[in-house]
Amino acid sequence: MQRPTIKTIAQETGLSIATVSKALKHSPQVRPETRAIVIEAAERVGYELNMHGVQLRTGKTYQVAAIMTAPGPKQNEWEGVEYAQLLSGISWALEDSPYRVSLYAVRNFEESQAVIKQIVSLKKADGIIISGTRADDPRIRTMQAADFPFVTYGTSIHNAPHAYVDADNEQMIRVSMARLTERGHRRIALLNPLSDLSYGITRLEAYKRALEVAGLAYDPALVAHGRLTPAFGRENVLTMSELSNAPTAYICANEASALGAFSGFHERGLVHGRDAVINATDDLNVSQYFAPPITTYYLPISEPSSLLGAYILRRMEGEPPEALQTLLMPNLIERCDDRLNPNR
Amino acid sequence: MQRPTIKTIAQETGLSIATVSKALKHSPQVRPETRAIVIEAAERVGYELNMHGVQLRTGKTYQVAAIMTAPGPKQNEWEGVEYAQLLSGISWALEDSPYRVSLYAVRNFEESQAVIKQIVSLKKADGIIISGTRADDPRIRTMQAADFPFVTYGTSIHNAPHAYVDADNEQMIRVSMARLTERGHRRIALLNPLSDLSYGITRLEAYKRALEVAGLAYDPALVAHGRLTPAFGRENVLTMSELSNAPTAYICANEASALGAFSGFHERGLVHGRDAVINATDDLNVSQYFAPPITTYYLPISEPSSLLGAYILRRMEGEPPEALQTLLMPNLIERCDDRLNPNR
DNA sequence: ATACACGATAAAAACGTTTAACTTTCTTGT
DNA sequence: ACAAGAAAGTTAAACGTTTTTATCGTGTAT
Structure with a gap:
């Protein structure tokens, strides 16, 4: 048994395939009664639109x-x-x-x-x-x-x-920074995506403006750009924590780099909340399972x-x-x- | 300017569309010289096969x-x-x-x-x-x-x-279990996927056989089935660690549940390596960033x-x-x- | 010389759909 | 009563490809 086409319906109803086609697409050119007949026949024979025909004819790919x-x-x-x-x-x-x-x-x-x-x-x-x-x-x-x-x-x-x-990366960084400076942080690290990405730039600029507002100096040593892997988070904590004036807060652009940052803490013997803290953006709702759970901006993906x-x-x-x-x-x-x- | 079709090539070369089609598909029915002419013309006009025509004609969807x-x-x-x-x-x-x-x-x-x-x-x-x-x-x-x-x-x-x-879930569990029992573990928890999944069954059976080999009793309280989320890992550590005879090792079926297990450790004040250990299967190479890094079976996805x-x-x-x-x-x-x- | 097979190409049909153009019938305004 | 126009269908062509069948030389065997 072949798959039914509009031709099948045409034979079934005695109408032309053009009318059937129009009826199925709710064209105003066909009477409601006629349409009803077509729909009925279509359902009876189990008709399903064949996209290949449509695609060839219309050029649309769907x-x-x-x-x-x-x-x-x-x-x-x-x-x-x-x-x-x-x-x-x-x-x-x-x-x-x-x-x-x-x-x-x-x-x-x-x-x-x-x-x-x-x-x-x-x-x-x-x-x-x-x-x-x-x-x-x-x-x-x-x-x-x-x-x-x-x-x-x-x-x-x-x-x-x-x-x-x-x-809203701008707002996220702005609020994050205000919150951290309010809580006494003076050295805040920014773990950012690759610098050619648009949101990396947005975040960096918001970060600089927030520093200004808080009256803090911008220190390039506290900003890193890279692919947001755990490795990236880890490496940067390892490096930055060795600075003479190490950061007391890390803002991670995603949950993966935050996890890596924790790994860096563990390696250096840093304790979250005593030596420094990690904040992150998280769209997978996973930061609540970190030990300890961290403050995040959560946007369900x-x-x-x-x-x-x-x-x-x-x-x-x-x-x-x-x-x-x-x-x-x-x-x-x-x-x-x-x-x-x-x-x- | 329209997109070129085999018709374009046919006009360009003076051949019929049938010959062009055959030439392009390397049919033995067309002479090498003719094919060369067709290929040349196709490249010259920038011809690309239109899949919609193929799909309609052949019924293949690709x-x-x-x-x-x-x-x-x-x-x-x-x-x-x-x-x-x-x-x-x-x-x-x-x-x-x-x-x-x-x-x-x-x-x-x-x-x-x-x-x-x-x-x-x-x-x-x-x-x-x-x-x-x-x-x-x-x-x-x-x-x-x-x-x-x-x-x-x-x-x-x-x-x-x-x-x-x-x-190879069977082998994984077998080796894992042997390794853990060798290291003195007598109470080993299995955090398994949903029980109707085939690999859940494979793992459970391998687990039971390994217990037998090691001369240990099977305790259903140490086996959990569920969706392999961090929540699942966490919940089960919270519950199982309260048992009078709590497990000293947790085998997690993936990295997500392992992360959740760590969260459970943190909540209960358990220290990895002192109170219990976590082993996992990981296909995202993330367990190395846990604190501490854990032993895993790693199969790059x-x-x-x-x-x-x-x-x-x-x-x-x-x-x-x-x-x-x-x-x-x-x-x-x-x-x-x-x-x-x-x-x- | 004639039939025959063969190799290479052409012609034509088909896949299922949409739509422009056309036909027929019915309605409406004068 | 009649032309004009609307309403509801139909006809036919087209989208780009593959494939079956037909055609036409050309070389080979009888």
């Missing part, structure tokens, strides 16, 4: 490309793990639409650039979702030049307006991810990008007093 | 469906994070093929069953990769009944032979994931499933002596 930058197969660092939740969130947001998530894993920025050019020029998808945006991102320019729908996870600084979702999915749908329907821009403010979870206490 | 079971959007536990690396590994394995990874996020087993039935009956993909296999897995039966190519991450126990990749990709390709080409079965043995990394030492 694919949303998710570009996932992950380090090569050989590097097995704990990095980018939040991508799993990000992808499933996007996937769920598209659930009731005809769109599917098509995965493009790339190793680095250059590859992502090449992949995006390909998707755009060969129209391998109808929309693109990228992350890891740079201050001036050439991928964004590529997609804008081709008028191709896309949403970014992360803002850009020098690009023309586009749809994005991001955490499901929120930005479902927004990304919703926004790409609306973008593909032609909604202007200006209406699709959101900065989400993570929740401050104070698991720790974060004042240094010499008796601990 | 999609590999990756079924990803992740808890619903509302639950933001640190679970399933290794999926990101798993997906990127699969995606890379398919890189040089015409196949793409199409993501299907599901919330639970029932949904995955429904999704698989749909993919199989509506031929929404050419192959399927699933994980979280059960002892007797109905999804496997569905796919086998339809003679649909698939590979599982995880073995099954009662199903007919199929292509799979898995870690890139290995099984690239195998999964390679196997589904071979399976779709018709290779029999019996040739595509691999148990990978993780590396034992001893970061800790794991003997209890009261002076620590």
Whole structure:
């Protein structure tokens, strides 16, 4: 038994395939009664739209490309793990639409650039979702030049307006810094993502402004940029804690680097809350299981991810990008007093 | 300017589209000289195969469906994070093929069953990769009944032979247990995945056999089944450590539950190496950053994931499933002596 | 010389859908 | 009563590819 097509329904109902097609798409050109007949027949024979026919005819792919930058197969660092939740969130947001998530894993920025050019020029998808945006991102320019729908996870600084979702990094750092300086911290380290990433820049600038407000000097030795792995967090605690004027607080850009920072504490014999404290941003809700639990900004990854999915749908329907821009403010979870206490 | 098709090449060369099509697919029906002309013209005009035409004509989708079971959007536990690396590994394995990874996020087993039935009956993909296999897995039966190519991450126990990749859980538990009993442990807790999962059963049975070998009694109070979140690890340490005869070693099925176990230690004031030890399986290489680092079985997730990709390709080409079965043995990394030492 | 096979190419049909253009029937305003 | 227009269908073409079948020389055996 062959899979039924609109032709099957046409024969079944005595109508033409054109009418069947129109009826199924709720075209006003067909009478409600006729439509009812078609729908009934469709259900009776178990009809399901064959996307291949649609794709060929319309040129639409009904694919949303998710570009996932992950380090090569050989590097097995704990990095980018939040991508799993990000992808499933996007996937769920598209659930009731005809769109599917098509995965493009790339190793680095250059590859992502090449992949995006390909998707755009060969129209391998109808929309693109990228992350890891740079201050001036050439991928964004590529997609804008081709008028191709896309949403970014992360803002850009020098690009023309586009749809994005991001955490409010500026506010996070501002509040974090105020809170720490209030509690007596004078030497605060910033463990930041790679310096070409847009949110790295945002965070650094907010950090500098906060120092100024608190009347503290900016010391480049307390700022590190790198891939946000546990190794990165560990290395920097090892180095910075040896400074003559070591930091008493570390602000980690994610949970992985925070875990690594703890590892550095352990190695150096530092006690959290006595010698220094760690604050972090966490979108996997894992910092509460650290020993001790630490103060974090928590933004459940499901929120930005479902927004990304919703926004790409609306973008593909032609909604202007200006209406699709959101900065989400993570929740401050104070698991720790974060004042240094010499008796601990 | 329109995108060039085989028709463009046909006009360009004066050949028919049939010949062009055959030439491009290296059919023996066309002379080498003719083929050379076609290839040259194709490159000159920048021809790229349009998959939609192929898909409609051949019925092949060139999609590999990756079924990803992740808890619903509302639950933001640190679970399933290794999926990101798993997906990127699969995606890379398919890189040089015409196949793409199409993501299907599901919330639970029932949904995955429904999704698989749909993919199989509506031929929404050419192959399927699933994980979280059960002892007797109905999804496997569905796919086998339809003679649909698939590979599982995880073995099954009662199903007919199929292509799979898995870690060697039996050996892992056997060696782990021998090592711990050798070091004097008499009360060993097993933090296991959900009991309907195939590898949960494998691990439990290996655990029981190891107890027997060591002449130790099986105590159900030392075995827990559940979703492998940090919360799970923590809860079980909290409970088990209160037993009159508390365990001196915890074997955790993944790094998330191990992290949670540490959190339980901290809560109860237990010291790792003095009161008890934690061993784990880890495919993200994160246990080395625990404080202290713990002994783990480490299997870089890139290995099984690239195998999964390679196997589904071979399976779709018709290779029999019996040739595509691999148990990978993780590396034992001893970061800790794991003997209890009261002076620590 | 004639039939035959063979090698290389062309013609045509098909996959399932959408949509522009057309036809027929019915309604409506004058 | 009649032209104009709307409403509801139908016809046919098109998207890009593969594949079956047909065509046409050309070389070979009888």
